[in-house]
Amino acid sequence: MNKFLMFLIDRINFFTRILLGVGLLCMVVLISLQVAVRFILPKLGMPAGLPWTEEAARYLMVWVIFLGGAIAARHGLLIAVTALIEALPTTPSRLLRRTALALLACIFAAMTWYGWQWTLFGADEISPALTLSKFWLYLAMPVGCALAAVNTLVLMCQNGETQEALAA
Template sequence: MTFIIRSTDMLNTVLGWIAGTFMGIATLAVLAQVFIRFVLPLMGMAISAPWTEELARYLMIWVVFLGVAVLSRSFRLIAVEMIVVALPERAGIGMRMLSVVICVCFFVVVATVGFGWTAMSSIETSPVLRLPMTWVYMAMPVGAVITIFNLLVFAAEILTGRRRNVEQAEIMD
């Protein structure tokens, strides 16, 4: 179990760095677009850079799905903890496990839809960058599958007593 937890945490560290890098590149692309669209015309240069918008959009899609996967590892997604904390420990664990089951079911649906969209997009390319749209749509099932895996590892930690509550999860991360 320790090997799986450490491997999962290393994977999520790498994914966090990838998501951060994608976010940085998307930010630079948007800044370039703002500069090209608003600053250069003031200097008498009218050029177009449609690739910046497309690149930023596709990178942000990956950031969202990788970010959800990384945050699900420590159960740091949006949640109302007031009820879980107010319950006795066993009931709180049961409530947390119920929410994990609901999240896993949701992400199974997301992965299924994502794989379908990825398969349908195999002949498409993006309008400006001419990227295969499979790479863009693949963010959805990849992120969902990693999220499911992270949620299952988190649930295993709760059930084995490695994590008693979400506050401990934040301390351990």
């Protein structure tokens, strides 16, 4: 595979990992704030509520799941049943693995397209607490699935190059 393309994808994944870390940190802060406001402040005689923190944490979790799945796809860490691939001889095993990865990339591409359709469909909805367009929530699916499709194709090509080098 083209070294520049690999470099570009790895850079995108690097920044995606940073976004994942920031997203997880924000979720922890928001949920901790919600717990403090809901349970600690009333004991001090200061009842208060921050309903937007739950919604923001929930929306961040959706983004973290889709982006994290894309990063997992790059490293072959998505859940898989590999008993048949491991039981087969080398050549059929390689072929079956590449076929499975190609099928997975196609599924991610279809999810990207349908996710974009859903994003456009739900763009008029407004979230109750944050009063944001749900476009930003629904956008997590097409973005995450597009990145997962690219990462799966890169993994497929990388595995092919590695196994060809081992065979030589």
